[in-house]
Amino acid sequence: MRSVSIYTLGCKLNQLESEALADSFIHCGFTLLPFNADSARAVPDLIIINTCTVTSRSDQKARRVIRKSLTDSRESVVIATGCYAKLDGEKIAALDDDIHADFSADFSGDFSGGRRLFVTADKTRLLDLPAYLRETLKRENARAEDLGPLIAAWLETEAADGETPGAAFRFRPRQFSFHTRGFLKIQDGCNNHCTYCRIRLARGPGVSMPAAGVLAELQSLEEHGFWEAVLTGVNISQYHDDELSGSKGLGGLLNYLLGNTHSIGVRLSSLEPEIIDEDLCAVLAHGRIRPHFHLSVQSGSNSVLQRMGRVYTSATVERAVSLLRSVKRNPFLACDIITGFPGETTADFEQTRELCHNAGFAWIHAFPYSKRPGTAAFSLAQTVPEREAVRRVEQLTDMARRGRRVYVNSWMGAEVEALIEKGRAGQPGLCRGLSANYLKLLLRCPQGDTPPPGVVVRCIITEPAAPEQEESGVDALAVSLNQYSESKCRHPVSYS
DSSP states (O other): OOEEEEEEOSOHHHHHHHHHHHHHHHHTTOEEOOOOOOTTSOOOSEEEEEEOOSSHHHHHHHHHHHHHHHHHOTTOEEEEEEHHHHHSHHHHHTTOTTTTOOTTSOOOSOGGGSOSEEEOSOGGGGGGHHHHHHHHHHHHTOOGGGHHHHHHHHHTTOOTTOOOTTGGGOOOOSSBSSOSSEEEEOEEOOOOOOTTOOHHHHHOSOEEOOHHHHHHHHHHHHHTTOSEEEEEOSOGGGOOOTTSSSOOSHHHHHHHHHHTOSSOEEEEOOBOGGGOOHHHHHHHTSTTBOSEEEEEEEOSOHHHHHHHTOSOOHHHHHHHHHHHHHHSSSOEEEEEEEEOOTTOOHHHHHHHHHHHHHHTOSEEEEEEOOOOTTSGGGGSOOOSOHHHHHHHHHHHHHHHHHHHHHHHHTTTTOEEEEEEEEEOTTOTTEEEEEETTOOEEEEEOTTSOOOOTTOEEEEEEEEEOOHHHHHTTOOEEEEEOSOOOGGGOOSOBOOO
């Protein structure tokens, strides 16, 4: 028996892929341990760090986590994968200063003097690592300290000609170790040429999972009792399958899925504003599509959007917001904004503020622009000082907090369904829940009997969260109305 920990940075797609990796290791007999550098806890044999490279801060955080893992868990082998590992693998490999080895160095054969940090650009291949280790460790009666040499030998056989067709959609966890909701990868890569974005360089051009495969996965989640599935990808707005009847894009896929399932809810990850039209909204009006939409906006200034390589205007965003509000009752609307893009003037930023204010977003994910190697904007002069870009982020974040409170208050006294996510230790009768419209609730159960994760309860939202509760990720308090049924919680959820 061996143990593994997995740490994930970045988007919901990375989270889904980490779920699949965890499931693969568990299926092969590994124990999944929580990622924690606390020396009082068990130290895993293997640590996998799934990296992100959307901003320079993402890169910095990945390096910090990797370095800390090597320092605090000296008996562990560390594997870095993900977008940052794909684009800057040699820089990551150089973090293993104790042995001064880079990724391409030959293994010495002596674990005490060999590598402890490995980097792989092919995350898909890691799905096969658990079975390889299980069979090799068993066959050779290997010791724990032999894990490093085995991984080194395995990585040296990495295919040089890239992933095989369809490999991106091998991430299909049979059980979820970190989430109570199901996640389903329907798309990967991106065909846009946004001048600031590095993710497309790591993920490649857009590819879509055939609709029949998506349906089979969604039906499986439904059969296992999942309340909802989150459809995710790098850019699900670019989903396309020629085999669909009618619309070949995301709207056609949703029609196909809803027509061939019965009860499972569908939540969408980030959408591009330009795809929100009357035809798509006719599908989004369906009762099983969650009233929660996140738009990739980036700026409210048309001149900035043009320099970013975006293909829409602020008017497109306004129309998308209006359409989404017309098909859902008081939906949770959120957006991404980049501040301080080269050439962004004070007037440009005021246009962004005005757009966000008029849209009434319930949340704004704002972050400062950072130059990303390999992108078209990398060579542009950074005309906005970093301090000013951060100040603009702070202004939008203040607006986001106010917008979230307004949205939460609009739901006071409402009856909603909530998915039980995780209990609160030391507080009997209290548990966390997530509503269909993405409110994070702290629920009080009338008889003090806390339902297990995965159960769905009816509840009434009673009051907004106090500031200290907001800090812990709670939007509002609620009271459960019904006793839960064990039969509703049929899918395996692990919190090891």
